[in-house]
Amino acid sequence: MSISIYAVSVPVFKQGLNSLKEVLKKAEAHAAARHIEADALLEARLFPDMFHLIRQVQIAADFAKGVSARLAGVEAPSHDDNEANFADLQVRLDKTLAFIATLKPEQFVGAETRDIVLRPGTPKEKRFTGHDYLLHYGLQHFFFHITTAYNILRHNGVEIGKADYIGTY
Amino acid sequence: MSISIYAVSVPVFKQGLNSLKEVLKKAEAHAAARHIEADALLEARLFPDMFHLIRQVQIAADFAKGVSARLAGVEAPSHDDNEANFADLQVRLDKTLAFIATLKPEQFVGAETRDIVLRPGTPKEKRFTGHDYLLHYGLQHFFFHITTAYNILRHNGVEIGKADYIGTY
Numbered sequence: 001m002s003i004s005i006y007a008v009s010v011p012v013f014k015q016g017l018n019s020l021k022e023v024l025k026k027a028e029a030h031a032a033a034r035h036i037e038a039d040a041l042l043e044a045r046l047f048p049d050m051f052h053l054i055r056q057v058q059i060a061a062d063f064a065k066g067v068s069a070r071l072a073g074v075e076a077p078s079h080d081d082n083e084a085n086f087a088d089l090q091v092r093l094d095k096t097l098a099f100i101a102t103l104k105p106e107q108f109v110g111a112e113t114r115d116i117v118l119r120p121g122t123p124k125e126k127r128f129t130g131h132d133y134l135l136h137y138g139l140q141h142f143f144f145h146i147t148t149a150y151n152i153l154r155h156n157g158v159e160i161g162k163a164d165y166i167g168t169y
Numbered sequence: 170m171s172i173s174i175y176a177v178s179v180p181v182f183k184q185g186l187n188s189l190k191e192v193l194k195k196a197e198a199h200a201a202a203r204h205i206e207a208d209a210l211l212e213a214r215l216f217p218d219m220f221h222l223i224r225q226v227q228i229a230a231d232f233a234k235g236v237s238a239r240l241a242g243v244e245a246p247s248h249d250d251n252e253a254n255f256a257d258l259q260v261r262l263d264k265t266l267a268f269i270a271t272l273k274p275e276q277f278v279g280a281e282t283r284d285i286v287l288r289p290g291t292p293k294e295k296r297f298t299g300h301d302y303l304l305h306y307g308l309q310h311f312f313f314h315i316t317t318a319y320n321i322l323r324h325n326g327v328e329i330g331k332a333d334y335i336g337t338y
Binding site for chain 2: 154
């Protein structure tokens with residue numbers, strides 16, 4: 001018995017993106033209730049050379065979109081990185097969720113052995129099997145950005161907890 | 170075609186624990202080079218009611234150990250939470266890596282449908298299939314603590330980067 005590569009990607013990303021939406025809603029409400037400028041959270045970072053909250057959300061969404069699309073063997077839609085407020089981030093996450101919801105388990109059949117080439121033809125080219133790309137690269141990056149978005153908000157006093165990060169599935 | 174539940178657990182945890190070991194080695198060297206008290210990093214946290222670095226490492230190790238053991242249907246060894254310095258944390262991570270290395274893929278056959286009961290008989294009892302326990306609970310918690318340990322160190326100026334977090338497999 002075993003599990004499908006679809007089950008380890010799309011539903012896992014869906015849970016993470018939905019939990020991030022809830023975390024961001026609580027952050028927005030927190031800022032409004034305390035008369036905190038939204039940008040104080042949206043542009044917050046844990047260290048000057050780390051990405052701010054908006055960018056963490058964009059990258060989390062892009063890993064969910066890109067990893068799912070590559071494994072399914074389809075082109076991912078392009079999403080501009082132009083979000084400037086909490087409402088924009090919700091739209092970005094909704095677009096990402098809508099895209100991955102279009103992918104069917106059948107499209108992932110054989111994805112474990114599919115050749116995945118990142119940044120092809122560049123000095124930073126990276127090659128994986130679909131199996132290794134998901135299990136040793138994609139999941140790691142995705143959870144990094146979901147967790148870092150959460151940590152930026154916790155560090156700034158937003159009242160969220162681990163259950164918000166875990167979310168539901 | 171599909172992947173085994175072993176492949177989504179033990180090798181993924183191994184990569185994360187080994188990357189955490191490297192990140193902690195860099196943190197220890199950073200503190201030594203700059204005459205920073207080790208405890209300033211070991212007891213650092215991102216917010217007063219979040220766990221400090223030592224506890225983040227202990228919990229990451231316990232998720233790797235506990236999730237792997239439950240899926241394999243074996244008892245996990247007990248590890249006391251008494252680490253007080255960087256060397257202790259390396260030992261804790263080594264013990265955890267040594268334990269999960271004893272688990273064989275065959276022990277995970279059928280684990281997807283195995284009943285997993287957390288905190289049985291308590292008000293916080295939680296029931297899962299092995300499939301959901303790994304994909305919608307275990308991975309999320311594990312990566313949360315690996316990432317938060319990294320974020321605590323980045324926030325304190327330790328010179329580590331995303332490649333250190335990703336590690337090798």
